[in-house]
Amino acid sequence: MALPKYTEMRYRVWHYSYLVICTAVFVFLIAPLFVIIPLSFNAEQYIHFSDGMLALQPEAFSLRWYEDMIYGTKNPWGIAARNSVYYAFFSTIGATVLGTVAALGLSSRYMPYKQLIMSVLISPMIIPLIISGSAIFFSLAKLGLAATFPGIVIAHIILGTPFVVITVTATLSGFDDSITRAASSLGSTPTNTFFKITLPLITPGIISGALFAFVTSFDEIVVILFVAGGDRNLTTIPLQMWTGLREQLSPTIMAVATCLIVLSTLILIVTELLRRRSERIRGISAQ
Amino acid sequence: MTAEIRTSDGELLSVKLKKVERRRRTTAFLLAAPLLFFIVFAYVIPIFQMLGRSIDNAEMNSFLTETHEVMQTWDGSEMPGEDVTSTFYYELKTAVENKYHGKIATRLNYEKGGFTSLIKKTSRKLKNFDENDNFLDQFIDVHKKWGNIEYWQALKRGTDAYHFRKYLTTFDYEQKFDGSIERIPEKLRINVTLWLRTIFVAVGVTFCCFILAYPISHLLSVLPTRYSNLLMICVLLPFWTSLLVRTSSWMVLLQKQGVLNDTLVSLGFVADESRLELMYNMTGTFIAMTQILLPFMVLPLYSVMKTISPSLMRAATSMGATPFHAFRKIYFPLTYAGISAGSILVFVLAIGYYITPALVGGAKGILISNRIAYHMQQSLDWSLATAMATVLLIAVLVVYWLYNKIVGIDNMRLG
Numbered sequence: 001m002a003l004p005k006y007t008e009m010r011y012r013v014w015h016y017s018y019l020v021i022c023t024a025v026f027v028f029l030i031a032p033l034f035v036i037i038p039l040s041f042n043a044e045q046y047i048h049f050s051d052g053m054l055a056l057q058p059e060a061f062s063l064r065w066y067e068d069m070i071y072g073t074k075n076p077w078g079i080a081a082r083n084s085v086y087y088a089f090f091s092t093i094g095a096t097v098l099g100t101v102a103a104l105g106l107s108s109r110y111m112p113y114k115q116l117i118m119s120v121l122i123s124p125m126i127i128p129l130i131i132s133g134s135a136i137f138f139s140l141a142k143l144g145l146a147a148t149f150p151g152i153v154i155a156h157i158i159l160g161t162p163f164v165v166i167t168v169t170a171t172l173s174g175f176d177d178s179i180t181r182a183a184s185s186l187g188s189t190p191t192n193t194f195f196k197i198t199l200p201l202i203t204p205g206i207i208s209g210a211l212f213a214f215v216t217s218f219d220e221i222v223v224i225l226f227v228a229g230g231d232r233n234l235t236t237i238p239l240q241m242w243t244g245l246r247e248q249l250s251p252t253i254m255a256v257a258t259c260l261i262v263l264s265t266l267i268l269i270v271t272e273l274l275r276r277r278s279e280r281i282r283g284i285s286a287q
Numbered sequence: 288m289t290a291e292i293r294t295s296d297g298e299l300l301s302v303k304l305k306k307v308e309r310r311r312r313t314t315a316f317l318l319a320a321p322l323l324f325f326i327v328f329a330y331v332i333p334i335f336q337m338l339g340r341s342i343d344n345a346e347m348n349s350f351l352t353e354t355h356e357v358m359q360t361w362d363g364s365e366m367p368g369e370d371v372t373s374t375f376y377y378e379l380k381t382a383v384e385n386k387y388h389g390k391i392a393t394r395l396n397y398e399k400g401g402f403t404s405l406i407k408k409t410s411r412k413l414k415n416f417d418e419n420d421n422f423l424d425q426f427i428d429v430h431k432k433w434g435n436i437e438y439w440q441a442l443k444r445g446t447d448a449y450h451f452r453k454y455l456t457t458f459d460y461e462q463k464f465d466g467s468i469e470r471i472p473e474k475l476r477i478n479v480t481l482w483l484r485t486i487f488v489a490v491g492v493t494f495c496c497f498i499l500a501y502p503i504s505h506l507l508s509v510l511p512t513r514y515s516n517l518l519m520i521c522v523l524l525p526f527w528t529s530l531l532v533r534t535s536s537w538m539v540l541l542q543k544q545g546v547l548n549d550t551l552v553s554l555g556f557v558a559d560e561s562r563l564e565l566m567y568n569m570t571g572t573f574i575a576m577t578q579i580l581l582p583f584m585v586l587p588l589y590s591v592m593k594t595i596s597p598s599l600m601r602a603a604t605s606m607g608a609t610p611f612h613a614f615r616k617i618y619f620p621l622t623y624a625g626i627s628a629g630s631i632l633v634f635v636l637a638i639g640y641y642i643t644p645a646l647v648g649g650a651k652g653i654l655i656s657n658r659i660a661y662h663m664q665q666s667l668d669w670s671l672a673t674a675m676a677t678v679l680l681i682a683v684l685v686v687y688w689l690y691n692k693i694v695g696i697d698n699m700r701l702g
Contacts, residue, residue, distance in 0.1 A: 018506075026521045030524060035540060049549065105314075105315040112312050119691070124330055130641050131639070131676045132334075134663050135330070135334040218529075221531060226663070242642070254535075257535055260529045261524075265524065267527045
């Protein structure tokens with residue numbers, strides 16, 4: 001943002017201090033993440049930048065903590081990663097199907113008690129996780145599902161659906177009804193219209209909702225603390241990190257964290273692509 | 288009078304339209320129904336059931352039903368009569384035979400300390416009782432605490448089917464045995480401190496997020512898309528990154544031997560022996576929570592600012608307003624929707640925060656959620672935990688209701 005030549009001095013000062021403030025905030029947001037990455041390649045056992053690292057000596061860096069993460073006998077990261085992916089996969093399918101279907105109903109002009117139902121469906125996102133966690137635990141325990149695979153998947157479906165409902169409803173709110181009317185006036189059955197017209201148009205919304213549900217389950221820590229009940233075979237990456245962080249900050253955790261940062265970068269790229277695609281589709285449908 | 292309009296199959300148009308509308312309503316509802324029933328049965332009802340635990344004492348009541356009934360006629364001013372003590376003896380005997388006297392001991396211990404050992408010792412000695420002799424004297428012989436009337440009063444109170452005393456405990460009050468309500472001794476008070484701290488942190492973090500988010504959201508909204516998309520990564524990458532990763536990065540930074548202190552020491556700002564205490568206190572909780580929740584403020588603000596036309600500000604300045612005045616009178620009011628959405632989102636998330644305070648906050652930086660978790664998992668005083676959870680839930684629902692009033696749930700957008 002270049003300033004016009006005639007800008008007064010005080011506004012010039014104000015403008016540059018504004019830019020400095022913005023830079024500082026961006027650094028505050030992103031820098032903590034980047035501190036972790038070099039530390040995970042530390043050759044020493046301590047979590048700090050050694051003199052060798054600061055001097056960029058190659059022997060101060062190593063991959064030993066990544067080896068420890070993968071091959072370390074005491075480290076249950078393998079089981080944790082497998083479980084995390086399983087829970088996230090199944091709960092994403094459940095949350096996406098239930099959430100998308102519900103969003104289709106909620107976007108209808110004829111939906112009765114829309115406000116009330118929407119509030120109920122979104123409540124798992126608003127109510128503090130500590131309350132959700134204990135409530136879900138008590139109800140699963142009553143059904144004998146606490147500390148079981150299906151129990152955890154059910155818990156994660158509950159937490160994931162609000163995100164799917166919100167994103168899909170938002171996509172449908174920009175949806176042009178005349179397209180589906182055109183399809184039916186041309187003799188398409190409602191089912192056919194849905195699969196041939198509506199679904200392809202709202203797919204970006206569904207995928208981004210599914211992504212939210214996936215990340216919600218993959219990162220979820222509070223509810224699983226209650227529901228997994230300390231069973232080592234049911235552990236997840238966040239749960240394992242939580243246990244590790246409570247004992248001691250180890251470089252292995254830094255290695256795991258770095259992997260997770262790489263993963264979130266991938267998710268970010270996917271969401272960005274989705275956003276552009278949906279903007280393009282909207283651009284076409286609006287004109 | 289106009290002629291009634293009929294459809295081609297001879298039905299009244301108004302009737303037919305109503306039918307179609309009803310069918311559409313049913314279809315819409317049926318689509319939402321599966322998720323609605325799932326959430327109601329798997330989530331909403333369990334929450335109410337759990338909250339019910341805060342006043343529910345039915346199990347205890349069922350263990351000692353008859354004792355409780357007999358005790359209703361006892362006014363508690365002097366030692367109970369033989370009718371009470373004998374009934375209690377027989378019911379305790381049944382409890383020992385069916386091995387649930389341990390539960391009775393734990394529950395009564397919440398009413399008055401010392402009950403655990405009292406019930407356990409009495410249970411062991413029950414077989415030596417002479418059922419034709421005076422029961423009260425025999426109880427006192429087993430343990431002199433039975434001679435203290437307060438234990439009998441606690442027994443009477445502890446067998447009520449419902450009680451609201453945990454809500455008093457939630458705010459550091461207690462009900463004395465004579466029915467008066469008093470604050471608990473000063474050194475035992477912790478809950479009020481935690482409530483105030485939680486509100487302070489939630490409000491403070493929301494305010495800091497607002498202060499930090501406003502300039503960058505503005506910058507993002509006015510920059511050309513090429514640059515703003517790049518800078519948006521700084522907001523979205525933390526947003527998509529696991530909470531534990533971000534918390535651990537703050538632990539790395541804020542530790543006494545951490546990166547921040549190391550840097551300050553090597554730059555000579557701080558002496559090596561007087562390193563700053565940034566973690567395991569409120570400072571740590573506050574800084575970490577602000578950074579973690581910042582994206583939730585930036586995203587709604589950005590989406591609102593994006594819609595504000597730059598020509599409005601230009602019009603104001605061209606008509607003689609100073610940039611500051613134009614900002615205050617034109618730009619700022621236009622961003623109210625974004626501010627309220629972001630603030631309420633951050634506030635609601637902050638008030639229930641659990642993980643970050645537990646890891647970064649230490650004993651001095653924990654919040655009310657940590658206390659709920661402690662009572663859920665360690666002290667196992669579920670009635671107290673759920674009473675606190677109820678208060679927290681009500682607070683959140685009030686804010687949620689406000690959010691709905693101001694912005695509307697339907698307008699909630701993510702990313």
